[in-house]
Amino acid sequence: MGEKDVSAHGPFQPQWRYGSAGRERFLRASQEFAEFDDGEGLPAPDDPWYWPGWDGPAHDRPQRSSRPSSARARQSKPPGVGRAAGPAFVGDEVLGNRQEPESRPVDHNDFRNGTTGQATSQMADCVKGVLSRINEALTKLDQPQDWEPVMPGIGTPGTARAQQAEVQSAEAFASTRPGPGSRLSARGHVGAKSPVLVTPRSKMMWRAARSMRFFAHAADPAGLLQTRRLGPPLEKPDAMRLLIVWHSRTGMAKQMAEALYTGALKAMQDMEAAETDFAIDMLRAQDAQVSDLLSAHGFLFCAPENLASMSGEMKEFFDRCYYGALGRLNGRPVALAVCGGSDGEGAANQMARICRGWRLKNLAVPLILRSGAQTPEAVAAAKVLDTSGTEKCMDLGGLMAAHMLLGVP
Numbered sequence: 518m519g520e521k522d523v524s525a526h527g528p529f530q531p532q533w534r535y536g537s538a539g540r541e542r543f544l545r546a547s548q549e550f551a552e553f554d555d556g557e558g559l560p561a562p563d564d565p566w567y568w569p570g571w572d573g574p575a576h577d578r579p580q581r582s583s584r585p586s587s588a589r590a591r592q593s594k595p596p597g598v599g600r601a602a603g604p605a606f607v608g609d610e611v612l613g614n615r616q617e618p619e620s621r622p623v624d625h626n627d628f629r630n631g632t633t634g635q636a637t638s639q640m641a642d643c644v645k646g647v648l649s650r651i652n653e654a655l656t657k658l659d660q661p662q663d664w665e666p667v668m669p670g671i672g673t674p675g676t677a678r679a680q681q682a683e684v685q686s687a688e689a690f691a692s693t694r695p696g697p698g699s700r701l702s703a704r705g706h707v708g709a710k711s712p713v714l715v716t717p718r719s720k721m722m723w724r725a726a727r728s729m730r731f732f733a734h735a736a737d738p739a740g741l742l743q744t745r746r747l748g749p750p751l752e753k754p755d756a757m758r759l760l761i762v763w764h765s766r767t768g769m770a771k772q773m774a775e776a777l778y779t780g781a782l783k784a785m786q787d788m789e790a791a792e793t794d795f796a797i798d799m800l801r802a803q804d805a806q807v808s809d810l811l812s813a814h815g816f817l818f819c820a821p822e823n824l825a826s827m828s829g830e831m832k833e834f835f836d837r838c839y840y841g842a843l844g845r846l847n848g849r850p851v852a853l854a855v856c857g858g859s860d861g862e863g864a865a866n867q868m869a870r871i872c873r874g875w876r877l878k879n880l881a882v883p884l885i886l887r888s889g890a891q892t893p894e895a896v897a898a899a900k901v902l903d904t905s906g907t908e909k910c911m912d913l914g915g916l917m918a919a920h921m922l923l924g925v926p
């Protein structure tokens with residue numbers, strides 16, 4: 518069978534499948550459609566919305582039958598009213614924007630007025646109402662810092678307020694965290710200098726960080742495994758470091774630590790080591806952190822004996838840092854200096870045992886100096902380190918510095 522020759526049938530002719538009755542129905546439907554779509558709102562030839570092929574402007578066309586169409590009958594509209602008078606969209610009904618056709622301004626070229634503009638302002642009012650109701654509910658619930666409805670463009674109910682609430686909640690959280698971690702307060706998150714845009718994403722990130730801190734806090738509530746440096750960055754971060762940690766109540770151990778420092782510095786100068794190559798950090802026990810231990814290559818611990826033990830503050834330093842540094846200091850050199858009234862062995866043994874736990878290499882037997890204080894008055898009095906004691910401490914400090922600078926294994 519050959520290919521069908523469509524040209525043989527001439528131009529396209531609609532085939533009325535249902536005969537004259539079907540054709541009648543089609544024409545009636547077409548007319549109803551034209552009636553429904555026609556009206557005052559139709560474009561004129563000089564209208565930018567007018568396009569060629571349209572069957573001319575409304576006034577050129579024959580008047581339609583005044584018989585209301587079935588569509589109009591359903592909508593109970595007055596006859597002769599065009600499309601613009603009908604409900605523009607369902608939002609009009611919802612927002613109560615329905616107006617009588619005569620009073621309703623229609624300008625298809627100006628979307629700021631007429632249907633679109635009115636509906637938009639109505640919607641904005643509606644949203645504002647919803648936001649104010651949310652605010653009201655939150656105030657009743659007394660948790661405004663957890664939810665802050667913000668809608669840009671139609672009035673932001675206080676970005677500054679949201680920031681303030683966030684800072685408050687963060688500070689409240691930070692204040693509940695004991696230990697060194699509390700210094701990492703919310704100030705780092707919401708800085709006072711730079712403005713912070715509170716967005717859903719920033720809130721999400723902040724809450725995620727808070728959750729992580731919460732779980733970290735739950736896993737290590739006392740901060741015993743805290744290794745991050747708190748405070749200013751290290752000076753000379755690339756240098757070899759000698760760390761002197763000390764505590765003193767009446768001044769003797771402090772002078773011993775200073776003599777240790779002087780001796781180490783002198784050895785460094787004698788060996789012509791550059792300042793950039795060798796750093797000596799002297800920290801009071803309460804200020805020393807795990808990060809200080811980890812960044813040091815050698816240690817001098819100096820403390821008095823109190824009640825046959827090392828002093829409480831020195832013990833607190835070891836307690837606080839022991840597990841955070843455990844296994845990370847192996848093989849580094851250490852030397853101990855202790856002062857006592859008549860003894861000092863107990864404190865020296867305790868510190869030496871801790872250093873063994875850290876697997877530090879003991880460079881010398883503990884230096885123990887005795888002040889001879891026996892009475893309460895003598896114990897409470899300020900101490901002065903004599904020349905002999907100073908020299909011994911300087912020798913120990915110099916020994917440690919030389920050992921480190923020579924790189925003795």
Ligand SMILES: Cc1cc2nc3c(=O)[nH]c(=O)nc-3n(C[C@H](O)[C@H](O)[C@H](O)COP(=O)(O)O)c2cc1C
Pocket residue numbers: 764765766767768769770771820821822823824825826856857858859860861888890895896900
């Ligand atoms: C509460 C207290 C307890 C002390 N217990 C001892 C002790 O058990 N054995 C000892 O030899 N000296 C003891 N002393 C004396 C101090 O160790 C001594 O005065 C030391 O020089 C103090 O060092 P500092 O000046 O650095 O604080 C004690 C002192 C105080 C205040």
